[in-house]
Amino acid sequence: MYDVIIIGLGAMGSAAVAEIAARGHKVLGLEAFQPAHKLSSSHGDSRIIRLGYHEDPAYVPLLQRAYRNWARMERRRQTNLLSKVGVLQIGKPGSELIGGMLASCAEYGLAHEILDQAEMADRYPAYRLAGDEIGVFDPEGGYIRPEAAIWGNLKLATADGAHIHIGERVTRIERGATIMVRSPQASYETRKVIVATGAWISELVPELAARAPPIKQVVAWYQPGDGFLAQPERMPCFLSDEGEDGTWFGFPQIGVDGVKIGKHCHFFEPIDPDQANPPVTHADMDLLDAFAARRMPEVATTRIKAVTCRYTMLPGENFLIDLLPADPRVIVCSACSGHGFKFASVIGEILADLALDGGTTLPIAPFTFDRHMVG
Ligand SMILES: Cc1cc2nc3c(=O)[nH]c(=O)nc-3n(C[C@H](O)[C@H](O)[C@H](O)COP(=O)(O)OP(=O)(O)OC[C@H]3O[C@@H](n4cnc5c(N)ncnc54)[C@H](O)[C@@H]3O)c2cc1C
Structure with missing residues (x-):
């Protein structure tokens, strides 16, 4: 029985698995291909980070936290990720x-x-x-260097005891008394699951079909x-x-x-x-x-x-980071809209809060299902 399973180890999933492992929980990360592979949204050497955010000032507090978390990760990995x-x-x-x-x-x-x-x-x-x-x-x-950030997170997660399975694609999430996550290779039982599957998000979260x-x-x-x-x-x-x-x-x-x-x-x-x-x-x-x-x-x-x-792309070029309305044990993260990478370090923290505590003190009110996706 895992505390949390994370499906998709790109920018967001790799940050979440590192954060949850660092907090001492039993966590499994499953990635269908390779981290930062060529079909993902997270390859290509570089991603811009900026603080003066033209999209909406509401992002600034999250960015300030993201900077803090990138620096924390650089210290732990003894590497340079952000120039x-x-x-x-x-x-x-x-x-x-x-x-x-x-x-x-x-x-x-x-x-x-x-x-x-x-x-x-x-x-x-x-x-x-x-x-x-x-x-x-x-x-x-x-x-930021995306490939180094993702691989760095996976190294940290492994060092903190996370299980990481590369090349294992999740085909089904079954929600019963506990949650079963199934792939062609195996089935896993968990209390919570985070779906951070990027371009494939609607496959496991059909609520997002035609919305993402x-x-x-x-x-x-x-x-x-x-x-x-x-x-x-x-x-x-x-x-x-x-x-x-x-x-x-x-x-x-x-x-x-x-x-x-x-x-x-x-x-x-x-x-x-x-x-x-x-x-x-x-x-x-x-x-x-x-x-x-x-x-x-x-x-x-x-x-x-x-x-x-x-x-x-989500409506309004926004993000979705929320508990699934039909089952709060499932946490959904679709944070791209072409500008998500810089936030990955704080989104990892948010996803850990949502999975482990059921909520977060970080300001994510604009990213909920009811705010943007339903109705
Ligand atoms: C060209 C380009 C330029 C960009 N520039 C910037 C920028 O300058 N600044 C910025 O902040 N953002 C930028 N972005 C956006 C940013 O890169 C994305 O927001 C971010 O990479 C999204 O990360 P993700 O974790 O959601 O998706 P991904 O990194 O794609 O990760 C999803 C992962 O889930 C895996 N997966 C899917 N289905 C399954 C399954 N069933 N089972 C297991 N694993 C599965 C996939 O293989 C993939 O590895 C840019 C994006 C692109 C494409």
Whole structure:
């Protein structure tokens, strides 16, 4: 009999299994493929973290806790997972991105710098600004290494006594007097179960069918024509509000593959999670290349690689982290909507609280079933 079984060991599940094992409980984690595998949402070298959150100031307290937890994990693993190279948010002064970020900064007194075009050209010449655009620099921002974070959590969990099964896909959760979790290999009995299966969430939580579509996301890496400008000191991570053309994001040269860019939600094309990722098309590459040439020709100069990844989108680009209304022994976590990774360290803590204590003091009211999914 386990205290908790966690299904899916990606960003969220790996954080939860580490937290529950650290609290001394008997826990099993089951992963269908490999952690951070190519069909998951958590591969590709880097994920942006930022504190001045344009989406909603309500996320800021969770982010502050997430930073604390990432640092705690770095200390335990004696490794570096988070690099604070800063994040630049680029757009017109009244745009959603700039307005939203400044609202978060104002509400929580967060450090930031507003840079006009001359200051941008002087400090961060990699970006070409247009019209009256400005940059707002978030000094707490930077990037996390997703693969290292996930594997690090699994190492911590194992050291604390968790059982980890890789390559075992759960096919059924049976809710009786206790909960039975079944895979083709075996069946396991548990008091609580956490479902954190990313793009596959609706398979084990049919309540989410048609509410949490996985979509195709494409990112590409470019070799810089001017490698000096592409270094993190002169080119922080960025978000750019392109008006009708959506929000774009990118990273400086932090590995051999070079500068990485993507468009948030890309073409919003639904995909079947059980099929191989759809290939990168000419239309995908044309979209990314045009942005690279227009916005950062000196640093995103020659495309060398493009890959498909998966977003799982919830209404309002929000998260769902809650007890299943029909059975509170089942905890459901769908925290992607294209911006979930940075929260994984605090979501692990929240999932542990929900599974072990039945509730949490962390502010998750916006992420409940009744708030977003039912009705
Ligand atoms: C290209 C891209 C860029 C992104 N950029 C950012 C960013 O800059 N900043 C940010 O904060 N977020 C970003 N995100 C979002 C972030 O990466 C996701 O929110 C996060 O990875 C989701 O983690 P997850 O644990 O929900 O899913 P996953 O990491 O996909 O994990 C789910 C796991 O469940 C397993 N599984 C599924 N079904 C079963 C089953 N039946 N039995 C057992 N195991 C199962 C899967 O194999 C998988 O490993 C980005 C996402 C993408 C795709």
